[in-house]
């Protein structure tokens with residue numbers, strides 16, 4: 150199937166989610182369950198990744214800025230800006246694409262090959278909407294929370310690493326974090342995250358929902374779900390930067 | 395009543411169903427039999443509306459499923475119960491939740507009413523003790539029975555079972571057959587059962603359709619199936635030692 154057909158099918162799939170929806174009450178319960186599954190299960194990996202990325206960014210920036218003419222606080226300023234603009238939203242979402250995306254694709258793929266999706270269809274339900282919409286809404290709600298945690302931990306990780314290695318004093322670090330702060334960077338990061346959340350969940354769901362064959366194809370669907378959503382995240386990242394900055 | 399007219403289906407140019415027609419009456423257990431890969435499951439999926447045939451009609455009491463709009467399709471679907479070949483239970487839900495699921499989604503009954511109804515259906519398939527287990531914790535035969543309980547929970551007008559007793563021991567499989575026939579008779583449901591089990595064929599086959607390589611080669615009842623002269627059907631029937639001996643003793 151060529152790229153264009155696939156993209157077209159993806160948009161048809163998206164419109165399918167919103168037409169002929171089920172009772173609202175059904176979704177509320179599902180969204181809460183999915184939010185817990187996506188959120189709680191991802192906090193650990195997101196925390197680890199973001200803390201270390203903050204630490205590494207701080208240490209490496211300090212290592213590269215050896216000129217006596219550049220004040221130390223620039224180190225934490227760079228950590229802050231990189232974290233808010235790129236590392237917290239984009240890198241964390243790439244990590245989440247691997248975790249949440251593969252989970253969604255393999256879950257739906259398994260439901261497809263074991264005829265569970267057919268079972269929903271013959272009950273007269275809109276299986277795509279019932280299964281996928283709650284996942285998308287949950288991710289759109291929960292990803293920004295995860296990214297907020299990631300941003301915070303990343304800056305904290307930089308602080309710990311920078312002060313422990315003696316690269317920067319605590320006072321300089323805090324000064325740098327507050328210097329020349331551009332408030333729009335925070336909503337920008339959250340807007341990006343919402344877009345990424347939608348892309349990751351919908352693309353992975355699309356991949357999983359249309360799995361054909363057996364267990365092997367479920368594995369393949371899950372892999373392509375991750376690669377496709379990573380590419381989509383990076384392309385969207387570039388477009389949003391062009392559009393909003 | 396379900397009537398199918400001239401159903402044709404091909405996959406990538408390979409014809410799987412070649413003009414199948416037939417009638418299925420309410421209160422009757424109709425069987426579709428045939429060897430593996432002859433298109434039985436595909437025919438059933440065309441009837442329940444999961445695979446669109448290239449041509450042909452599927453009429454539910456006169457309403458054409460495939461040319462109907464989304465509302466007609468949904469209305470017809472809400473009148474049917476389907477047991478899939480593998481049971482198709484939702485793995486994230488318990489047995490009871492699985493059976494209760496159609497009620498949750500499609501009715502406004504109170505929680506107690508729904509649980510009571512689901513438990514009643516579980517009792518019919520003799521699984522009231524497994525209500526709180528997960529699908530991964532029950533055997534293949536139990537999954538089939540839970541699938542039947544879920545298929546009948548909404549009091550369907552049409553019941554479809556894809557191999558309800560494949561992979562079951564002879565005793566359980568007879569029990570399931572009897573259950574299906576009992577329900578069909580009691581509620582005057584139009585029931586279509588796919589099977590290759592000769593025991594079921596002779597036991598509950600009030601109306602039998604024989605498929606071979608996408609063609610309907612024979613139609614009749616369990617009374618006259620052993621007198622057939624269609625060579626493909628004879629081959630299918632007499633591959634079983636038991637039937638061969640029955641035939642000999644009949645002579």
Ligand SMILES: Nc1ncnc2c1ncn2[C@@H]1O[C@H](COP(=O)(O)OP(=O)(O)OP(=O)(O)O)[C@@H](O)[C@H]1O
Nearest residue numbers: 405406410428429430431432433434435436437590
């Ligand atoms: N989605 C599909 N795409 C391509 N070919 C298919 C598809 N589904 C079924 N077929 C083909 O159609 C033929 C009939 O399959 P079907 O599942 O109806 O067999 P069956 O009679 O139910 O067999 P069994 O008794 O083993 O379940 C098979 O040759 C199968 O390869």
Ligand SMILES: [Mg+2]
Nearest residue numbers: 434435479556
């Ligand atoms: Mg089959």
